[in-house]
Amino acid sequence: MAETQSPPERRVTPVDPSRRTEIDKQRVPMSARPYRLLALVKQDAVVRVQKEPDDTVMTWPHLLAIEFLSAAVLSVFLLLMGLFVNAPLEDLANGNVTPEVAKAPWYFLGLQEMLAYFHPVVAGVMVPTFLLVGAALIPYVDRGDVLAHKPSERKTAVVLFSLFAILGLLVTFIGIFFRGAGYAITLPWVTGLHFSL
């Protein structure tokens, strides 16, 4: 009598019966794999009330392709920048040799520009604190319609935010291009650019 050879089955060895606890007895037996995806089911109610149009697409390939492509383009850009534009490096740091003009990194130049108009406590402490805390509070301050997402439906918020953005851009721009030796106002096409990244 030939023994029928069934293919080896992946099984989870059951808990030793002598050591089964109450919880083990209630456990639903699991297959070798702890979970299985049987099918993709659209979330429908048992009684179909109103069918919403399905506006979703598969992450693979639709989202992943775009993520991959944009990362690839950025990589090529970084590689080209790295190959053809050298990061700045000047002389060894020396606290006794003051440069023509000392500028903060570009994202702080707006604040440095404010320093030219206001007391350091205002420009260096109050303005940045106000900006950060204020930005964090936006969702709690904007009490407008929760469903209004289009800029045209929330003009006040958009105008206020844009005003701050333009103001920030403006002071940064002045700091980068129109400040020369001694942080005095200059024209970049006359005295050259005093700025490094």
Added chain:
Amino acid sequence: MSFLERVDQGIRRSVVFRSLFRQPYPNDERSRAYAVMNNVFLHIHPVRVRQHAVKFAYTFCLGGLSFFLFLVLTVTGVYLMFFYVPSATQAYTDILQIQSSVAFGLLTRNIHRWAAHLMVFFVFLHMMRVFYHGAYKPPREFNWVVGVVLLFLTIMLSFTGYLLPWDQIAYWAITIGTNMAGYAPLFNTPSKFILLGGLEVGQNTLLRFYVLHIVVFPLVAAIFMAVHFWRIRKDGGISGPL
């Protein structure tokens, strides 16, 4: 079957390959769902996403690219760390060495520098995009707050790294930058003293900025990014459509 196809088949059928990728190349909905679910890196995504969220012109991939830049900066930064000592007497010569005699040293330093500036810029742009979409509105209020913290951390990462080459640009930019913040009283000491570890930028400052730059801020930023991404899912995916 061409030679290449036979090699391809051979690889795909091998025990090693099938132990690595349990499913064959995903070609239908079911296997594509598996591919996303079963991969530790991809499962940050849901299996399906809403159509408008996939359009490039909705997010411009700005958040994703900010994260990608963070990864690039981590890899290039670790490589630079092998050749850099945060010492006021050695740091500058180390940078010169990296540029002249370390393999791909100049390229790595350049990419690290440009990626850092670009990340700050992209995070700003990402914030603008989120604002103009009204994507900070409920239920995403708190993720916006997490985002503001990320913006702060990104700027601080860039700022602390700015000092490390220990050249004139670095020295005077950090002098100006810390002068501005120096007026905020912290623990009854001028915060400038805490930042600099002295009265002016020196060895203590370099070591402080170095530790903050390579350990503290990256770690904290990674944690906040994890929360940020987790919450995007929990808040119902990308906002919109407009």
